[in-house]
Amino acid sequence: DTAVSQTPKYLVTQMGNDKSIKCEQNLGHDTMYWYKQDSKKFLKIMFSYNNKELIINETVPNRFSPKSPDKAHLNLHINSLELGDSAVYFCASKDRGWTEAFFGQGTRLTVV
Amino acid sequence: SQQGEEDPQALSIQEGENATMNCSYKTSINNLQWYRQNSGRGLVHLILIRSNEREKHSGRLRVTLDTSKKSSSLLITASRAADTASYFCATDNGNNRLAFGKGNQVVVIP
Numbered sequence: 001d002t003a004v005s006q007t008p009k010y011l012v013t014q015m016g017n018d019k020s021i022k023c024e025q026n027l028g029h030d031t032m033y034w035y036k037q038d039s040k041k042f043l044k045i046m047f048s049y050n051n052k053e054l055i056i057n058e059t060v061p062n063r064f065s066p067k068s069p070d071k072a073h074l075n076l077h078i079n080s081l082e083l084g085d086s087a088v089y090f091c092a093s094k095d096r097g098w099t100e101a102f103f104g105q106g107t108r109l110t111v112v
Numbered sequence: 113s114q115q116g117e118e119d120p121q122a123l124s125i126q127e128g129e130n131a132t133m134n135c136s137y138k139t140s141i142n143n144l145q146w147y148r149q150n151s152g153r154g155l156v157h158l159i160l161i162r163s164n165e166r167e168k169h170s171g172r173l174r175v176t177l178d179t180s181k182k183s184s185s186l187l188i189t190a191s192r193a194a195d196t197a198s199y200f201c202a203t204d205n206g207n208n209r210l211a212f213g214k215g216n217q218v219v220v221i222p
Binding site for chain 1 (some may be wrong): 136137143147149152153154155156157160162189197198200204206208209210211212213214215217
């Protein structure tokens with residue numbers, strides 16, 4: 001069983017469209033994250049949720065809206081996609097305390 | 113926001129050699145973690161070192177942490193071709209913020 005799964009794995013879309021990426025974890029973790037990895041492989045935290053509550057919201061444009069219907073799911077909705085949104089987006093989850101994070105396989109978003 | 117920053121960013125070595133990469137950060141931490149990312153894949157956790165620890169070993173991996181210098185190093189001994197990957201350090205400040213740096217690309221030549 002995949003611990004953290006994201007769908008879709010690849011997403012190609014035109015500028016201006018709205019798209020969603022889904023993430024689910026079956027580890028029972030309370031904390032989930034969204035990260036953006038750019039072409040230089042820099043991995044930047046976007047959001048962190050703890051038990052469905054938004055904990056961290058980095059300076060991300062408000063076109064990005066995370067939604068956590070329950071603590072096992074953290075979806076990312078992006079409105080009015082721009083070329084600069086092209087990147088690989090990773091979902092991750094982590095248990096409480098001093099523990100490691102588990103990552104999904106990533107969603108490669110290409111905006112054309 | 114705090115970030116791990118690795119140095120150097122690209123390393124090419126022969127199989128059997130050791131690979132060392134460094135990471136520096138800016139603020140206080142609870143622990144520091146190292147991850148590996150194979151091309152086109154997600155990150156996989158390698159090792160975690162707590163702020164009160166100075167050194168930790170796991171198989172061929174050795175991590176050091178110097179909180180006075182806000183730096184850490186990852187040593188991979190007797191490298192193998194399968195170690196070819198990007199390596200990231202991440203700082204955990206205990207407030208649900210797990211911040212990553214740019215990563216080191218390591219290429220092990222068979």
